[in-house]
Amino acid sequence: MRKAFISPSKYVQGEDELLNLGFYIQSLGNSALIIGKTEDIDRVQDKLDKTAEKFKVKLHRAEFGGEATREEVDRLKKLAEEKGTDVIVGLGGGKALDTSKVVANGHNNIICPTIAAQDAPTSHSAVLYTSDHQFDDYAYFSKNPDVVLMDTTVIAQAPSRFLVAGMGDTLATYYEARATRQSNANVNAGLPNGYHTGATGPAKGTIAAMTLAKKSLEVILAKGYNAKIAADNNIVTPALEDIVEANTLLSGLGFESAGLAASHAIYNGLTVLDGPGNYYHGEQVAFTTFVQLVLENAPTSEIEELLTFSLSVGLPVSLADLDVKEVKYDEILEVAKKATIPEESIHSMPFEITVESVAQAIIAADAIGRDFKERKNTK
Numbered sequence: 001m002r003k004a005f006i007s008p009s010k011y012v013q014g015e016d017e018l019l020n021l022g023f024y025i026q027s028l029g030n031s032a033l034i035i036g037k038t039e040d041i042d043r044v045q046d047k048l049d050k051t052a053e054k055f056k057v058k059l060h061r062a063e064f065g066g067e068a069t070r071e072e073v074d075r076l077k078k079l080a081e082e083k084g085t086d087v088i089v090g091l092g093g094g095k096a097l098d099t100s101k102v103v104a105n106g107h108n109n110i111i112c113p114t115i116a117a118q119d120a121p122t123s124h125s126a127v128l129y130t131s132d133h134q135f136d137d138y139a140y141f142s143k144n145p146d147v148v149l150m151d152t153t154v155i156a157q158a159p160s161r162f163l164v165a166g167m168g169d170t171l172a173t174y175y176e177a178r179a180t181r182q183s184n185a186n187v188n189a190g191l192p193n194g195y196h197t198g199a200t201g202p203a204k205g206t207i208a209a210m211t212l213a214k215k216s217l218e219v220i221l222a223k224g225y226n227a228k229i230a231a232d233n234n235i236v237t238p239a240l241e242d243i244v245e246a247n248t249l250l251s252g253l254g255f256e257s258a259g260l261a262a263s264h265a266i267y268n269g270l271t272v273l274d275g276p277g278n279y280y281h282g283e284q285v286a287f288t289t290f291v292q293l294v295l296e297n298a299p300t301s302e303i304e305e306l307l308t309f310s311l312s313v314g315l316p317v318s319l320a321d322l323d324v325k326e327v328k329y330d331e332i333l334e335v336a337k338k339a340t341i342p343e344e345s346i347h348s349m350p351f352e353i354t355v356e357s358v359a360q361a362i363i364a365a366d367a368i369g370r371d372f373k374e375r376k377n378t379k
């Protein structure tokens with residue numbers, strides 16, 4: 001059986017770690033294009049100046065327009081050529097990081113998240129959007145980023161809602177990996193590389209990736225609440241450090257090399273409703289993970305463990321929590337239809353998937369979540 005495991009060349013995490021960015025740039029070249037939103041670069045400009053001076057590298061700011069479009073990628077590619085930079089650095093949140101990956105296209109790429117809100121930083125893929133913010137395409141590269149650098153001081157200073165959203169994204173990782181393993185489905189780590197095909201082919205997950213996925217859930221359940229309190233107070237504690245690692249490294253390697261299943265497909269389906277779009281990826285994924293558990297007939301104890309945790313950190317447990325005012329069966333059927341298109345990861349579940357079974361799981365999960373919350377509130 002063919003198996004694959006992929007990862008960035010280096011993951012480094014620590015307080016004020018951005019002060020070492022120059023060192024990593026220097027290991028790849030002499031200069032870098034820093035792709036980030038103006039406010040995100042401004043937040044860390046002082047550290048960028050210091051590291052550039054210390055390691056004698058040249059940093060060029062490239063203000064990111066805000067959307068990961070093909071036009072934005074072309075504009076930034078030209079800028080990198082004009083400046084003759086050796087390294088592409090992505091700095092900030094998901095879209096700036098993804099854009100930097102597409103600009104770098106598998107070469108000399110350093111990723112510096114300023115929040116830990118989802119698990120994409122370590123991956124060898126990016127999502128492209130159109131200028132009116134609609135999904136365009138996935139892009140895959142010949143390798144993962146060279147360095148993923150997490151400055152925990154910067155991450156702790158961001159609003160805690162980001163860190164909590166990252167925990168929501170991480171909740172999905174183990175359950176999706178478990179389903180993928182049960183069905184012996186393929187994982188992203190074996191996808192064809194870049195824009196060309198044939199370089200590699202389908203592959204199954206490894207024991208290594210499954211172990212990391214399982215650990216990510218354990219860490220979230222054990223340390224998530226304490227980490228949220230640390231983030232509320234903008235301080236770095238051991239619990240916050242553990243959650244930054246779980247949200248980014250454990251979950252990132254876990255989803256990419258151990259597989260996606262129902263949760264992320266139903267998340268994609270939710271885009272047909274109006275309310276959920278007001279919430280972060282990880283906040284929606286927390287709810288769709290719980291839908292996956294209902295769909296796979298998980299025991300009440302497992303479902304309630306997830307709900308108890310979600311309520312403790314303020315993650316959504318129902319559609320009402322995602323601003324869906326009224327649950328209409330016809331609309332939920334549309335969500336389920338989008339979630340079950342042939343390309344979707346939901347078909348990695350170890351049983352047959354129908355539109356109706358997914359719609360009913362969404363409705364049941366919503367009802368269970370509302371009931372659970374009410375019982376907790378009236379206690």
Ligand SMILES: [Zn+2]
Pocket residue numbers: 118119169264281285
């Ligand atoms: Zn995700």
